[in-house]
Amino acid sequence: MNNIRIIILFASILVIATIGTVSAKEYVIGDQKTPVVMPDPTAVYMGAEKCKTCHKEKYDDWKTSGHPYKLMTPDEAKTIRSDLPLPEGYTWNDILYVLGGWGWKARFIDKNGFIITKTGPNRDKNGSNQYNLETKKWSNYEPGAVKKYDCTKCHNTGSSYDSNHMGLLGIVGDWEFRGVQCEACHGPGSEHIAKGGGKGVAIVINKSSAFCGLCHVRGDPSKIPAKDGFIDHHEQYPELLAGPHKVLQCISCHNPHKGTHKGATNPTGAANGIKQECETCHSAQKAKFNGSTMQKAGVKCTDCHMPEATKSAVGDLKKFDGDVKTHIFRINTDVNVNLTYKTADGKEYATGYITVDFACLTCHPEKNKEWASKYAKGVHSFVKVAPTPPPAPKKGICGPTAMPLIAIIPVIIYAILRRKLK
Numbered sequence: 001m002n003n004i005r006i007i008i009l010f011a012s013i014l015v016i017a018t019i020g021t022v023s024a025k026e027y028v029i030g031d032q033k034t035p036v037v038m039p040d041p042t043a044v045y046m047g048a049e050k051c052k053t054c055h056k057e058k059y060d061d062w063k064t065s066g067h068p069y070k071l072m073t074p075d076e077a078k079t080i081r082s083d084l085p086l087p088e089g090y091t092w093n094d095i096l097y098v099l100g101g102w103g104w105k106a107r108f109i110d111k112n113g114f115i116i117t118k119t120g121p122n123r124d125k126n127g128s129n130q131y132n133l134e135t136k137k138w139s140n141y142e143p144g145a146v147k148k149y150d151c152t153k154c155h156n157t158g159s160s161y162d163s164n165h166m167g168l169l170g171i172v173g174d175w176e177f178r179g180v181q182c183e184a185c186h187g188p189g190s191e192h193i194a195k196g197g198g199k200g201v202a203i204v205i206n207k208s209s210a211f212c213g214l215c216h217v218r219g220d221p222s223k224i225p226a227k228d229g230f231i232d233h234h235e236q237y238p239e240l241l242a243g244p245h246k247v248l249q250c251i252s253c254h255n256p257h258k259g260t261h262k263g264a265t266n267p268t269g270a271a272n273g274i275k276q277e278c279e280t281c282h283s284a285q286k287a288k289f290n291g292s293t294m295q296k297a298g299v300k301c302t303d304c305h306m307p308e309a310t311k312s313a314v315g316d317l318k319k320f321d322g323d324v325k326t327h328i329f330r331i332n333t334d335v336n337v338n339l340t341y342k343t344a345d346g347k348e349y350a351t352g353y354i355t356v357d358f359a360c361l362t363c364h365p366e367k368n369k370e371w372a373s374k375y376a377k378g379v380h381s382f383v384k385v386a387p388t389p390p391p392a393p394k395k396g397i398c399g400p401t402a403m404p405l406i407a408i409i410p411v412i413i414y415a416i417l418r419r420k421l422k
């Protein structure tokens with residue numbers, strides 16, 4: 001009897017000790033530092049290359065998206081973007097990682113883990129440290145600041161904050177694999193693989209917008225932070241919640257394994273992961289829009305309903321033209337409303353609807369908001385009516401050349417009458 005008790009006691013100590021060691025590392029994901037849901041308490045991260053052996057199609061799709069390329073070694077960066085320049089004063093030997101560089105912009109991390117903010121021949125000039133892919137120009141990101149890489153929770157797979165990467169002073173936290181890999185969304189997969197894979201076998205699937213929203217957010221998801229009249233980037237989740245599609249999930253429209261943006265591994269945008277177009281669910285608007293002037297000119301639903309009202313990189317962009325498509329969708333045609341507003345404490349937020357300057361004026365730059373507002377209502381079925389041609393000019397005394405003469409007649413009569421009256 002006593003022996004059994006002792007065995008149970010030892011066994012429980014052993015179990016607690018084992019759980020203790022495995023859970024020593026607390027994995028988190030997203031801005032809210034949410035703990036990762038573990039498919040199995042003993043599971044560890046394996047990396048996307050391991051998943052590829054059985055899920056090649058998913059792997060190939062994923063490789064065309066931006067998710068894998070968030071944080072790259074110099075060699076990886078040069079493989080996907082051979083023309084990527086370096087900030088002035090640096091060679092590739094000074095670079096530990098390239099930060100971004102897939103779709104919008106690139107920043108650079110030095111060998112101590114800090115984000116480079118000083119450039120120039122002597123590395124003493126502040127700024128010119130962010131390379132913008134669309135404009136091919138440098139701009140200033142936190143110029144001159146001592147800037148740690150504290151971004152792993154949204155950029156990498158298996159992020160944790162128990163230690164810092166390679167013991168580097170400039171890096172906050174650590175990760176198991178770089179980029180948003182399979183296991184960032186599906187949880188660590190060692191047990192799934194050990195059991196030969198299979199549906200429901202030690203793997204996580206989360207289909208909610210809130211899950212994608214752990215990373216596609218900027219703090220409190222009930223607010224849409226903005227800057228200089230534009231929506232700030234990585235806010236697709238709060239945008240979705242503010243608009244009419246809060247009832248949908250991201251994956252109602254998106255294939256989670258494919259991207260949509262034009263990027264280094266999707267240069268023409270051909271690998272488009274949109275699995276349900278607007279027209280699928282909005283057949284009434286599709287029918288109205290069909291045959292309209294703009295439909296015939298090649299304008300698409302997304303051109304007006306998902307304008308680039310959001311800004312990621314900066315550069316010499318046009319007015320009302322950022323570089324990330326907004327997910328607010330609803331257009332307010334009122335001429336007196338603005339996309340963003342400021343609170344008493346000077347903070348700027350987006351209102352939750354698209355205004356007609358953003359929806360219309362990037363294609364109609366010579367027009368103004370009043371014009372856009374006037375035509376916006378009923379714009380789906382708008383057909384431009386050709387103006388009625390003016391009547392053909394008549395010849396002779398009534399023709400256009402005779403008009404000034406005819407106009408003079410009353411003046412002459414008046415002059416004669418005035419003389420007579422005097």
Ligand code: HEC
Pocket residue numbers: 048051052055058059060062067180181182183184185186205206207251256257
């Ligand atoms: C950004 C998050 C995300 C990433 C990264 C991701 N997945 Fe998925 N995956 C999902 C979601 C969400 C679903 C459910 C899709 C659905 O039901 O429409 C899913 C479904 C699946 C399925 C089963 C259902 C199906 O569509 O056949 C497999 C298998 C799968 N993923 C494998 C992978 C592999 C392998 C990788 C890496 C190469 C990967 N996933 C990367 C989010 C992700």
Ligand code: HEC
Pocket residue numbers: 046047048050051052053054055182183186188189190192193196197198199200201203204205
């Ligand atoms: C030894 C082969 C094998 C490997 C390696 C493997 N899987 Fe699977 N996995 C399968 C099989 C078989 C299925 C069931 C059929 C299917 O859904 O494709 C499956 C299903 C899945 C599903 C869907 C689960 C569900 O409940 O519907 C996901 C998600 C998934 N795998 C993710 C991964 C990830 C992530 C990795 C890498 C860490 C991985 N798999 C590695 C064989 C494998």
Ligand code: HEC
Pocket residue numbers: 030031066099100101102103104105106107115149150151153154155214215216217218219233234235236312324
């Ligand atoms: C809450 C999650 C989150 C945090 C924290 C975060 N990011 Fe991001 N970042 C994203 C998402 C999502 C995107 C892509 C979507 C978008 O920009 O709208 C992105 C895009 C980027 C890009 C552009 C990538 C490309 O291919 O062009 C860069 C560069 C970047 N982030 C740098 C940073 C830096 C530096 C930090 C830390 C100081 C940081 N991010 C913190 C989620 C995050």
Ligand code: HEC
Pocket residue numbers: 029030064065066067068069070100101102103104153154155156180184185211212213214215216250251254255256258259260261262
């Ligand atoms: C762990 C954080 C994280 C999660 C979870 C996440 N994303 Fe992302 N997502 C990012 C980052 C970071 C980028 C920027 C990648 C880059 O530019 O290199 C990004 C970029 C994207 C892009 C634009 C790039 C492209 O390939 O077109 C789309 C679309 C996207 N994510 C959709 C989703 C969807 C849908 C989900 C949920 C199924 C999701 N993401 C979940 C972090 C995340």
Ligand code: HEC
Pocket residue numbers: 244245247248252253276277278279280281282301302305306329330331
């Ligand atoms: C999966 C189906 C689905 C897809 C795809 C879809 N929508 Fe919707 N849409 C909805 C639903 C559901 C609502 C909410 C209707 C409601 O609130 O009654 C909605 C509402 C809207 C509204 C607001 C309607 C109103 O009365 O104010 C707009 C605008 C809109 N969608 C535009 C779009 C555009 C543009 C696209 C393509 C980028 C699109 N939708 C794609 C299902 C969809």
Ligand code: HEC
Pocket residue numbers: 278279282285286289294299300301302303304305331332333359376377378379380
């Ligand atoms: C030229 C710009 C433009 C294009 C292209 C466009 N829309 Fe709209 N859409 C608008 C405007 C502006 C409104 C708001 C009208 C109002 O408030 O009276 C609107 C309203 C809507 C609504 C809300 C309900 C309604 O009918 O007013 C839906 C849903 C919608 N659009 C879907 C679509 C779909 C689907 C397509 C593509 C087939 C599309 N739109 C193409 C500008 C556009």
Ligand code: HEC
Pocket residue numbers: 209212213216236237240245248249250251252253254260261262272274302306323324325327
């Ligand atoms: C109603 C459909 C719909 C829903 C819901 C939706 N998206 Fe999108 N998303 C789109 C479309 C359409 C595009 C543009 C595709 C293109 O460029 O042709 C897009 C583009 C994107 C982009 C790239 C933006 C750019 O400028 O290229 C990101 C990132 C993204 N979506 C993330 C998300 C996330 C995260 C969610 C959920 C919080 C989500 N989306 C929900 C339809 C949707």
Ligand code: HEC
Pocket residue numbers: 293294297299300303304356359360361362363364371372373375376379382384
């Ligand atoms: C993607 C670009 C694009 C967007 C966005 C766009 N338009 Fe247009 N629009 C066009 C093109 C191209 C034509 C010329 C069609 C033709 O004349 O053959 C046009 C023609 C017009 C015309 C008739 C020509 C004129 O000058 O009188 C009106 C009115 C109009 N658009 C209103 C709008 C309104 C209102 C919006 C926003 C709700 C809008 N457009 C958004 C591209 C766009």
